[in-house]
Amino acid sequence: MFSKSTGYALRATLYIAQKGTEDHKIGIDDISKAIGSPRSFTAKILQLLTKNNKIIHSTTGPHGGFYMTEKAKNLPVRAILQAMGEDGLLDRCILGLAECSEKRPCPMHSKYKIIKTQLIGLFETETINQLASDIQSGKVFMKLK
Amino acid sequence: MFSKSTGYALRATLYIAQKGTEDHKIGIDDISKAIGSPRSFTAKILQLLTKNNKIIHSTTGPHGGFYMTEKAKNLPVRAILQAMGEDGLLDRCILGLAECSEKRPCPMHSKYKIIKTQLIGLFETETINQLASDIQSGKVFMKLK
DNA sequence: ATAATAAAAGACAATTTTATCTTTTATTAT
């Protein structure tokens, strides 16, 4: 569905939301090991998330690393997609047509719309916080065995 | 959602299903112009669809071109995804986790599953024929204005 | 002030996807 980059962004953000606080920041080594992603590449992605939409914060130097504010943790998961520039993917024509709309629908449009609406709703409703605490509760998982 | 290649495959197949019969085959120039895709690249994709899963047929020489058998037209749209090797995409973890399953679900798993099931159902239920005749009826569109 | 730490930034490389162009092969009509 999404690119590898966005997958890393989603997982890294959820990990930071779980483990990182302003006085216990979390390093890129820890993050990339935990989510099984290439270290430097993940660093670049986190730079995007810190710069563009301020979803995560970071500081350099000793005891530096990444963390999230409580406010940011309450953002919908969709905010991560937006920061990664893949939010539009959710609303795109499934046949890949540029001109697909209510007025000029493709043959899949009306039936896919019902699904698409739920998909957007899901990413809009679920917050980063919610998913992170679901992981904490131990009922769902995000780490490699 | 899908790659550009798969988008071309879907659109080309629907176009062939509409316009192509065994005694009126349809050429790659016509197809690529109609669906707005790069000619030679589309040709490669159609070669896949003819070879791998026999979704479309082709002949060389004068009055040659692409067409579909009635049997093939009754295949679900999903068959095109399978031929393109992107069928698995429908069932993949939305966070990009390799190990995401009922036993070990990611935090999005249970809610996404409901949507995923509908998505697979849609591609499984809709036939190539159905979509092609919907286009013919003039209520839905696939060509560039 | 200085050394140590950790992210930011930059340069570069590998891989995958997408696209173009040319040559070959198969088929048809003359």
Added chain:
DNA sequence: ATAATAAAAGATAAAATTGTCTTTTATTAT
């Protein structure tokens, strides 16, 4: 048989995505 037609096949290239490595900058603790 020959010429014309159209897909198949092959070679190559451009672009985008993913990945690695090095240097720089900011911060902290000594």
